Amino acid sequence: MGAMEIDSQKSFERKQCTYNLLDETFEIQNETYKGQQYSQIYFARLHMMRTLLYSLVPNWKPHLPVCTVLGLEKGKECIIVGTLYKHMKLKPSILDEYSKERSVSPLVKPHNFMNSDDHLVLEDESGRVKLGGCVLSPSIYVTGIVVALHGKETDAGDFSVLDILEADLPPQIEKSLTSREDKYVVLLSGLNVGSSTSNPLLFQLLVDHITGHLGDEKEQGVAAKIVHVVIAGNSIEIPRGLLNGQNLASKDQSRLSEPIKELDILLTQIAAGLPLDIMPGPNDPANFALPQQPLNRCLFPGSSVYNTFRSCTNPHCFELDNIRFLGTSGQNIDDLEKYSEAKDKLDFMERTLKWRHMAPTTPNTLGCYPFTDRDPFLIESCPHVYFVGNQDQYDSRLLSGSEGQEVRLIRIPKFSETGIAVVFA
Amino acid sequence: MKAGTSKKRAPPPQQPPAANPPKYHAISQEDEFLDEDVFLDETLVSEDQDALILRDLEERQALATRLSKWLRPPLSDSFVSQSRSVVFQQLEIDYVIGESHRELLPNSSGAAAIIRIFGVTMEGHSVCCHVHGFEPYFYASCPPGMGPDDISHFHKILEDRMREVNRNSKVPKFLRRIEMVQKRSIMYYQQQDSHPFLKVVVALPTMVASCRGILERGIQIDGLGMKGFMTYESNVLFALRFMIDCNIVGGNWIEISAGKYKKTTKNLSYCQLEFDCIYSDLISHTPDGEFSKMAPFRILSFDIECAGRKGHFPEPNHDPVIQVANLVTLQGENQPFIRNVMTLKSCSPIVGVDVISFDSERDVLLAWRDFIREVDPDIIIGYNICKFDMPYLIERAQTLGIAEFPILGRIRNSRVRVKDTTFSSRQYGTRESKEVTIEGRVQFDLLQVMQRNYKLSSYSLNSVSAHFLSEQKEDVHHSIISDLQNGNAETRRRLAVYCLKDAYLPQRLLDKLMFIYNYVEMARVTGVPISFLLSRGQSIKVLSQLLRKAKQKNLVIPYTKQAGSEQGTYEGATVLEARAGFYEKPIATLDFASLYPSIMMAYNLCYCTLVTPEDLRKLNLPPEYLNRTPSGETFVKPDLQKGILPEILEELLAARKRAKADLKEAKDPLVRAVLDGRQLALKISANSVYGFTGATVGQLPCLEISSSVTSYGRQMIEHTKKLVEDKFTTLGGYEHSAEVIYGDTDSVMVQFGVPTVEAAMNLGREAAEYISGTFIKPIKLEFEKVYFPYLLISKKRYAGLYWTNPDKFDKMDTKGIETVRRDNCLLVKNLVNECLHKILIDRDIPGAVQYVKNTISDLLKNRMDLSLLVITKGLTKTGDDYEVKAAHVELAERMRKRDAATAPNVGDRVPYVIVKAARGAKAYERSEDPIYVLENNIPIDPQYYLENQISKPLLRIFEPILKNASKELLHGSHTMSVTISTPSTGGIVKFAKKQLTCIGCKALLSNTDRTLCSHCRGREAELYCKTVTNVAELEMLFGRLWTQCQECQGSLHQDVLCTSRDCPIFYRRKKAQKDMAEAKLQLDRWNF
Known part of the structure; x- marks a missing residue:
């Protein structure tokens, strides 16, 4: 199968483009759990970000001294750099689940854990200080962000914040704007093959569309310009109730493997025609902690034979014709939504870029591997396309940075619920 | 911030010429109420030493300015x-x-x-x-025939005898004077108003006891012969005497x-x-x-850290004090105004805290002394300071030869002394402790307060703060403390932060539980100094009130020799037979409000109204003036003689009523705190009067009173039961006949038979009013609450939902059901709670049964989380001292053999689980360290948990509900399937050869295959899903557990050190870490 074999008068040549995979930072090779803790990742993050922020401070407020939390003096204006920690009353605590006796009132699971009492604390290696003042709104920020703050210590021992400096968009590599013909990238997420909401027909139609089996010549012409497909998470839904450690009855075995086979067949069709990247998502048979490691090839006995099939990490970063893509399957933004608020969900994405951290809530509320020497989620180079998968609806915006950076923010909806795939030029 | 470190100390100060070791004065040992408030000269530092200290002070100028x-x-x-x-x-x-x-x-x-x-x-x-x-004095009986003229002669004889007894004393005059006064003894009803008594005024308080001894043994008086004297109020502490007068x-x-x-x-x-x-x-x-109001006291809360040696609990003669954290708060403010920590060797700075570092331990100790002196705290608090911190500091200073250290009191040059005391009280039991007296400052050890005021499963600071502040405290094991100290300034900072937290918690507990208000109010109500409240038992409080009242009434209280503890017992409170069962109709509870005080007031029970059988015959009192109690004693009615105990009680209860009324009016939170503390103190005091009369080892026991009180109590419960069951019957026009199902000391549970809470409440009120009318005032039966449903297990054991208004229940109330006993594992607590919840709130008995079955099945199939199975016991003595072999002691010994450094020491709590072992092994041989179990996959023994831990409490709950509860719950089909994990050490495993098995079917793999056998190849996807889901779940757990610990610790950039075994997270955290590593290995096998 493939574009070349289409049974039509005119055959379209599938466009090609150079592909450059940039996922090494997200791969966990020989790292194991040897008793390391999460302090190191915070330390690495603070260290990297501080170096960066310190370099920005002279342009921001050159007249002010830079202090550590410890060096604060009452009433003296200064700049401090540190990791934010948000104190939240409603934040669910595993300790409470274990130790509290069952309360009489049923446990309500709020969608959002914000509370008007939330407050922020800034921490560096030397200590913590409670932040006050009206400039800094606790509802925007979350635990784990590194920022520089201008302010002074009040008599009560709080740090009254007067101004905030975020790292802002990272530098962007020059987009080679050599004139060239249109090429399309298809971004997909939330296929949820095997779930009740997924419609196999819809997916088959999509596959046919991508591979150029559908539509008239014009449409086939468009299809031919698709150079790459990315599936951003949640491709399969497996009945998790079955996986409780017990041996499975053969009936259940097939219930488990059926969706996987189905997906494999469809992916094989795509992979036969054009390059395909598949990222794991929160519901996929992959690990839980970010960065999620590639889905195992053994799940895709059919498609993995093609060299166009690529099982990637989540987050996933790659370049197509020197255009840099960066994206996740959505966990980072979903988690931000639980612990902070914004008018528009794209704002969350914009914020993560400005904070230069894809998932600041790791490891606090979002699981991640306890790295010892680095923080892979720092965004060192600004992508041209920044996408998140498994969103409730499609949305997009072009974000322009102060140094001429231009980023296309894309929220990819769940295919199984909306039937939408994003085609990006 | 390191002023102290850079400063070099000029020539080392000379060792003060062998300072007199603090001597402990010894007075005659015959009295347990020793007057230990005397300060003798030996403890004072001589003048030239004083000068030395001054010079020392100058050297510390930098510190002084701070x-x-x-x-x-x-x-x-x-x-x-x-x-x-x-x-x-x-x-x-x-x-x-x-x-x-x-x-x-x-x-x-x-x-x-x-x-x-x-x-x-x-x-x-x-x-x-x-x-x-103010002069010390006491009273003595005046023998008949002795007149005012004989006094001077008597004075001389007594003076001579005193000189004989106290030969070494240089006091020129022992007796100041002897007066003849008109008083009456409090004991027994007497018709005359007063008798002559001798008031003996002595020179010094210590002479009271020896003079009493002489008088009791009797002295020869010319004309009267050998006379023994009864003494009165001769056991009153001098300071208390002063306060009363x-x-x-x-x-x-x-x-x-x-x-x-x-x-x-x-x-x-x-x-x-x-x-x-x-x-x-x-x-x-x-x-x-x-x-x-309260004055702005300065409250110092402090904590010390010591660098212990590996495998030993810190001892003052070996291990240095490395840090002292101090927080000073003004009474009434909610934040400390001083926070500092004194450290040995450099320490990185801490926000909001003065870090003061020193190069030598001597400087740390002296700086602390100076700090105490300058800050001048009125109250010193801490956790276990009386037994540990204070004595440790003082003994450590002694070891280091710092004679000038223990000047911590408010008196110049007076050294603080340590002495061992045993405190024994019927209510609190016997406790050994060290007593450190710091003159002029009140010590308030929160540990003692907790032990006195609350029944908790554990009194560790961690569990106490978890209980009251709902916070887990980070717990750093003392074996890590030395490592932190020997690290760098950063690790010492880490330790300092921990130390500060420990110092802050007692202050927060003090604030949260309003101890200052409650204790000051208790002191005000009972009239004893605040320090007595902690160092002495209940009886001194009643005695103080009794003495005050007696003084007003011109009565004197006899001194009775300590009688043996087994002098006599009397029948206690009654408990009506409990009709065990599960009641699904509302049960109304009728309570007697302050039953015992009411009885004493109603029947005028007192020392001074008691008529002895002998007097009864002699005095020929008209029977209408007498009350005969059910226990057979006779008391006069108030018309003849009003008792002073009833009077004290009336005043206490009236004051409580006033305080409660004021409390309603009051707005200011501080005033409210005072009033609330007062009403509580009044209530406790009123209730302790009865106990005072019954305390056979007490100051003035009078079993006639206490047995009368309980006999009336019994009578009233019976009377209530009878009235309820007679009146509320279908014959009497009520819908259902009432039934008394249970009665405790002061309450009666009635099933009126009505189906709704509201109807039960109305009937309860009616019954309370009706029955109250039949009692003598102020005995009153009150309707308070309804239990619905109500699970009555046996006497003093029940559970039910507690309703005070008919629309919504207030809480689930349980009594006597061990959900919090400390030698139970968490599983029992969770199981019992969950079952009660299901039975009482959800009204879902089949659900509860199913839950129990599932839990038992999980336990047998080895799917139980290990942390739920951990049992913890305190190691109080070393193995040899225990007579019976105990599981935790044996384990501690075994752990010491494995690794002495991390093994638990005396004073530690030892957590253990019971593991499978050879048939017939004793339970104590089967205890094992949970971490060792985790690491080596040792199978636990589900049978032990089933039989020894969960079966009893479960059957207790279910027996009233289910027929064949034991068979149904503990031996059903759910107990058939058993899974046991394979240990990775010991036993037969040593001989086993490791070989990879197929992940799918556990068949051995040939060398060519790595993951699956050829047979299972087709199930790759499915099996992979399984493995990876397992990893995903563990990752989630790992992330949540470890971030929780970070949160608790309050820092993101520091490693978590806490090893609190009381915390439910600790084992799970460890287990998650280990499981994670294992699951990762499994997963890696797929990457071929």
């Missing part, structure tokens, strides 16, 4: 010129022996007892008031008008205001209105 910020506010001019009266709240009263004051008391000379009152003024100035002229109650305000006091010529104390006055010039204010 300390000077924290001084008390300076005195205003009117104080300096002594032109205004001094009003202060006193906290501590003791006395010293000194020369009597020449100016104030021109007529007397020689040694005399000088009362010292320490306190704080409203402005925050510390006060030390020396009160002169001057109407001073603990923690009240005292005023001395301008001109009535004289500034001391040479200041003996570190207090800002120090003066002398005459006792009769003191104005004691009753704690009402303006004088109910």
